[in-house]
Amino acid sequence: MNYNSSKKTEELDSIYLEYKYEIDNDLSYKRKDFFDQELRKFMSDSFKITLGGPIQTILTGSLGFIFLIGRREKIRKYQIKLIDWLAVFLSLFWLREVFNLVHSISFKVLFQxxxxxxxxxxxxxxxxxxxSGTIPVILGLIGLGISVYVIFKILPRDVQLPFIISGFIGGITGFFLWFQILGPILIP
Incomplete structure (x- = not known):
């Protein structure tokens, strides 16, 4: 998620350039109250936008997971139905948190x-x-726990291995298709 804040950024940048010394040294200057207030608002707005992606993912994944927990006995008794597969798909939105954690650690280790x-x-x-690792690690562990539970406790045993293999292949393919091909075309 993102939003266009270029006008506000330009305004704050121009004030900063004009009063750089005073701002860097926490001194008083003509537009200090305005600058401080606008900077706090800008940071707060940016934080809310940043929260949007993870919150959407967590809510979607949690709704799917809660639905599956409520249906797990019916799944065991009557087999997994189409509505259950939809809930599995939704619950695995939590894999975003696992992927982000593994991806960032891998890039640090492999590419410094x-x-x-x-x-x-x-x-x-x-x-x-x-x-900086607090939220990524906490959410990554929760996501891993939910994903493992869904795959190994909800899904029937005979579909677990094909599900994991196809999910792995599909996840990697989807990542590259979106970030390398479709994403740059659809959202330049």
Missing amino acids: DASYFGGDEKYISEYLKLN
Whole structure:
């Protein structure tokens, strides 16, 4: 998620450039109250936008998971139905949190990227003045727990391995299709 804040950014940048010394040294200057108020609002708005992606994912995944928990006895008794497969799909939105954590750690280890943690979850941690890995690790572990439970406790045994293999292949294919081919075309 993102929004266009270029007008507000330009305004704050121009004030900063004009009063750089005073701002950097926490001194008084002509537009200090305005700048401080607008900067706090800008940071708050940016934080709310950043929260949107993970919150949407968590809510979607949690609704699917709660639905599956309520239906697990019926699934065992009558087999998995189309509505249950939809709930499995929704519950596995939690895999975003697992993927983001594994992806960022992998990039740090393999490519010496700047941080072990990335994505919106890192920025949420930093905004809340937590260690940058706090939210990514917590959400990654919750996502892993929910995903493992759904795959190994909800899905019938005979579909678990094909589901994992096809999910892995489909996830990697989908990631590259979206970020390398379709995404840049549809959302330039």
